[in-house]
Amino acid sequence: MTLRASCFNRTVICKNLARLWPALVLFGAGMLYLWVLIPIKDVVGEAYNSYYYAYENIIYQAPIMTVAAALCCAGYAFDFLHKKKSCHYFHSLPLNRKTLFCSAFLSGLLVFLLPLLFSALSGTLLITLRMTRVLFLLRLHWECMAYILCQFLVFYAIAVLSMVLCGRNLHSILTYLCLNFLVPVVCTLLSALVAPCTYGIEELVLGDGERFAPILVWFEVEPFTRIYDSCRVSTSGVWKLPWIYTGICVLCGGLLVWLSYRIFRRAMAEHAEQGIAIPSFHGPLSYFLTLVLGCALTMILLLTFHSNVIDISDLNLTVLVTVMLLCSLPCFFLMEMLLKRTKKVFTLRNVGRFGCYVAFILIFVLCFSTDLFGIVRRVPEAEKVESVQISFATRDYSVEDAENIEAIRSLHQQFIDARDALEEEEEPFGALFNPRITYTLKNGRTVERYYAMNLNSKNPEVKALSENIRAYFSTTESNLRYIDEMMKDMVNVELYIPYHFRTPFSESSKTLTAKQRISLVEAMKSDARAGNFSLFLYSPEGEALELRIGKISKYDDIGYWTHIYIPKESSTAYALVRGILGVSGSLE
Amino acid sequence: MIRVENLSKRFEKVQALDACSLHVPKGSVYGLLGPNGAGKSTVIRHITGIYQADAGQVLIDGAPVYDNPAAKARFAYIPDEIFHFHSSNLRDMMKFTRGLYPGFDSALYEELVQLFGLDPKANLRGFSKGMLKQAAFILAISSRPEILILDEPVDGLDPVMRRQVWSLILREVAQRQVTVLVSSHNLRELEDVCDHVGIMHKGKMLLQRSLSEMQENIVKVQGVFPEGLPHDLPVLHRSNVGKIETLILRGEPKIIEQRLEETKPVFMELMPLNLEEIFIYELGGVNYDFKSILL
Numbered sequence: 001m002t003l004r005a006s007c008f009n010r011t012v013i014c015k016n017l018a019r020l021w022p023a024l025v026l027f028g029a030g031m032l033y034l035w036v037l038i039p040i041k042d043v044v045g046e047a048y049n050s051y052y053y054a055y056e057n058i059i060y061q062a063p064i065m066t067v068a069a070a071l072c073c074a075g076y077a078f079d080f081l082h083k084k085k086s087c088h089y090f091h092s093l094p095l096n097r098k099t100l101f102c103s104a105f106l107s108g109l110l111v112f113l114l115p116l117l118f119s120a121l122s123g124t125l126l127i128t129l130r131m132t133r134v135l136f137l138l139r140l141h142w143e144c145m146a147y148i149l150c151q152f153l154v155f156y157a158i159a160v161l162s163m164v165l166c167g168r169n170l171h172s173i174l175t176y177l178c179l180n181f182l183v184p185v186v187c188t189l190l191s192a193l194v195a196p197c198t199y200g201i202e203e204l205v206l207g208d209g210e211r212f213a214p215i216l217v218w219f220e221v222e223p224f225t226r227i228y229d230s231c232r233v234s235t236s237g238v239w240k241l242p243w244i245y246t247g248i249c250v251l252c253g254g255l256l257v258w259l260s261y262r263i264f265r266r267a268m269a270e271h272a273e274q275g276i277a278i279p280s281f282h283g284p285l286s287y288f289l290t291l292v293l294g295c296a297l298t299m300i301l302l303l304t305f306h307s308n309v310i311d312i313s314d315l316n317l318t319v320l321v322t323v324m325l326l327c328s329l330p331c332f333f334l335m336e337m338l339l340k341r342t343k344k345v346f347t348l349r350n351v352g353r354f355g356c357y358v359a360f361i362l363i364f365v366l367c368f369s370t371d372l373f374g375i376v377r378r379v380p381e382a383e384k385v386e387s388v389q390i391s392f393a394t395r396d397y398s399v400e401d402a403e404n405i406e407a408i409r410s411l412h413q414q415f416i417d418a419r420d421a422l423e424e425e426e427e428p429f430g431a432l433f434n435p436r437i438t439y440t441l442k443n444g445r446t447v448e449r450y451y452a453m454n455l456n457s458k459n460p461e462v463k464a465l466s467e468n469i470r471a472y473f474s475t476t477e478s479n480l481r482y483i484d485e486m487m488k489d490m491v492n493v494e495l496y497i498p499y500h501f502r503t504p505f506s507e508s509s510k511t512l513t514a515k516q517r518i519s520l521v522e523a524m525k526s527d528a529r530a531g532n533f534s535l536f537l538y539s540p541e542g543e544a545l546e547l548r549i550g551k552i553s554k555y556d557d558i559g560y561w562t563h564i565y566i567p568k569e570s571s572t573a574y575a576l577v578r579g580i581l582g583v584s585g586s587l588e
Numbered sequence: 589m590i591r592v593e594n595l596s597k598r599f600e601k602v603q604a605l606d607a608c609s610l611h612v613p614k615g616s617v618y619g620l621l622g623p624n625g626a627g628k629s630t631v632i633r634h635i636t637g638i639y640q641a642d643a644g645q646v647l648i649d650g651a652p653v654y655d656n657p658a659a660k661a662r663f664a665y666i667p668d669e670i671f672h673f674h675s676s677n678l679r680d681m682m683k684f685t686r687g688l689y690p691g692f693d694s695a696l697y698e699e700l701v702q703l704f705g706l707d708p709k710a711n712l713r714g715f716s717k718g719m720l721k722q723a724a725f726i727l728a729i730s731s732r733p734e735i736l737i738l739d740e741p742v743d744g745l746d747p748v749m750r751r752q753v754w755s756l757i758l759r760e761v762a763q764r765q766v767t768v769l770v771s772s773h774n775l776r777e778l779e780d781v782c783d784h785v786g787i788m789h790k791g792k793m794l795l796q797r798s799l800s801e802m803q804e805n806i807v808k809v810q811g812v813f814p815e816g817l818p819h820d821l822p823v824l825h826r827s828n829v830g831k832i833e834t835l836i837l838r839g840e841p842k843i844i845e846q847r848l849e850e851t852k853p854v855f856m857e858l859m860p861l862n863l864e865e866i867f868i869y870e871l872g873g874v875n876y877d878f879k880s881i882l883l
Binding site for chain 2: 011019084094096
């Protein structure tokens with residue numbers, strides 16, 4: 001029956017769903033495992049943490065599943081376009097193109113949606129049966145499901161666009177892979193190319209503080225996970241429903257679907273004859289694929305010949321650019337051959353086009369390597385700054401007064417001046433700290449800078465900077481502000497006992513009573529006022545105490561933050577802690 | 589019924605159709621003829637709404653076909669290569685077709701399945717090309733269309749089955765006034781069934797007429813002409829064996845006969861041309877190597 005009023009044709013959808021049963025079974029089995037078996041495991045084992053982390057894992061592993069599923073669904077639903085017989089058959093049916101497109105699109109979507117929904121509902125049932133922390137787990141469960149669904153929607157839209165854009169299966173898969181998997185590779189390599197300009201700017205840096213981490217980036221900086229991470233507001237360890245993420249996904253997916261539909265309406269049936277929907281798209285597609293494959297080939301070469309691909313920062317930029325351009329050369333002509341289906345691509349015109357590509361890359365690299373736009377050197381002028389937030393180790397607070405703003409600007413300038421020394425002294429493991437300075441300007445904009453420094457550096461320049469930072473954070477005002485921030489909303493404090501005070505039967509930590517907590521805070525403040533306080537940064541010298549401060553979260557959950565405490569012997573807090581632990585001698 | 593006006597289509601560097609026009613009257617059986625690459629299938633794909641024209645238009649009873657489900661629901665199309673879903677059987681295809689064509693006649697379907705002797709539960713993947721054609725015929729005719737569009741319809745069928753298929757089509761024409769547009773290389777078969785013919789060459793419609801009109805406008809003459817032939821006589825082909833000349837001439841037989849009589853031939857005989865000969869001599873006139881498609 002043809003539903004004339006709707007965009008969908010029931011016959012086509014039912015037929016597609018019946019045809020796609022292998023995918024339905026496959027996805028159903030996979031999702032049942034993820035959404036039902038893991039909750040069952042939790043229900044049986046009462047392992048709240050494993051349940052929570054299982055969802056974390058799903059979030060980070062979901063792209064792999066959804067990327068494959070999206071290609072599978074779009075491939076199934078739109079494969080008729082790539083075969084002359086089926087393409088002509090479908091287009092000769094009494095359906096308009098809108099109905100045909102929408103029906104195929106919906107059937108592909110349902111293949112993922114139905115098993116997901118079934119599994120999610122089953123998971124919900126099991127969580128409800130669990131009877132404890134139901135609301136928290138349900139929220140986690142559905143948030144996770146919404147995330148995966150949104151992610152699938154975007155991937156599916158990309159897959160449909162690839163199917164619709166290209167008239168050959170090979171072209172479609174290549175385009176899809178390029179768009180999904182290889183784009184991060186390009187981003188990674190481009191981040192290496194723009195490395196001179198990424199100093200201090202996290203937004204241009206891929207990976208968490210790892211400027212050059214291609215392999216990690218590949219998996220961790222999958223674009224949509226990154227968008228999700230950006231949108232997910234983490235307050236006291238609590239997730240908020242990623243509405244912004246959902247909005248972005250729906251918007252991106254919608255735009256891609258709209259674009260696919262426009263192409264579908266315009267030139268779909270001719271695919272079988274022409275190989276690509278819009279011949280004029282050959283040029284941009286060729287450039288795009290050249291860039292992606294050129295970067296990918298460069299990465300493979302780096303993997304093969306460079307001992308430590310995780311850190312390619314020691315590679316000379318000139319070498320990197322040269323290798324990339326040399327790798328792009330065969331890729332460019334290969335793409336031309338593939339797209340135009342001819343071997344006669346070695347023409348003067350194509351050489352010129354490749355020249356344009358080279359020129360673009362060189363200009364791009366030159367602009368960034370010389371910091372043409374002054375991004376790295378920028379320290380906002382004091383009169384334009386509304387407030388500054390500074391994060392360093394466990395300290396994280398805002399200042400608004402001119403004196404403090406100027407002090408932080410001065411520190412910022414020192415970071416910029418000590419750039420070479422800091423980069424030389426970076427250690428991936430050990431005493432590496434990441435100070436972050438965020439300016440809120442009077443015009444409402446923010447400028448955020450993020451650095452890495454080794455506090456144990458022997459380099460005099462870094463050492464001086466480190467001392468300056470210590471000096472800034474050791475003022476009475478700073479210490480009092482820190483203690484207030486640290487103790488805000490506190491519900492629980494655990495004091496970790498140093499190893500040499502433990503017996504084989506003693507606890508590793510001691511939870512303070514409410515009275516002890518108050519006493520400790522007062523003692524700390526008293527010490528701070530007397531200039532006898534050093535609850536401060538990481539220091540390898542001496543035995544430190546750890547304070548684990550628990551704060552209540554929205555989900556009835558307690559999140560813990562660890563603070564390192566290096567007590568001074570003469571301090572009041574020191575005496576108090578010693579008393580609490582029942583230690584008569586020195587803590588060290 | 590079907591009107592194609594100045595249809596043009598270009599595929600990259602190939603001009604597949606160049607201002608091609610044709611008109612298929614209601615209730616007629618229209619044969620679309622032409623050598624390989626002439627553009628027959630491209631025209632048909634425009635008529636069936638598969639391709640979008642670069643220029644010109646395709647109308648069914650005045651309504652454009654492209655992206656128009658109402659117009660497309662009026663015809664059934666049997667392409668040269670038959671499509672079927674993976675691992676499906678005739679019954680599955682029937683259910684799908686029935687869902688799309690509201691006028692689908694299930695009783696007729698059962699009757700035709702019996703007539704052709706096909707197993708409706710057998711996987712279509714195991715069917716030969718001829719059997720697939722039969723299956724497509726069953727589905728197309730059971731859809732009760734007003735127009736049947738057939739691209740090389742009996743290709744792959746054995747002679748008995750060809751006859752059966754044609755008789756079925758003609759029965760539909762006779763009983764329900766179905767309009768048939770058929771493209772084929774098999775001129776002899778078209779000659780038996782078509783009442784209108786269009787000849788295409790290099791994307792253009794060379795000529796289109798009713799078959800009777802066409803046969804009346806071209807004449808084959810054998811004779812001995814000692815005084816030679818008039819210079820302005822429209823000769824399409826001329827050959828001789830000894831003194832006996834064979835002429836293919838364009839024009840009305842009576843007028844040609846009169847003009848030839850004026851040359852006082854020793855002997856002269858007018859002979860009818862079959863469709864194949866018309867096809868060959870028309871295309872021969874536009875420098876087409878007709879020998880390569882002699883059937």
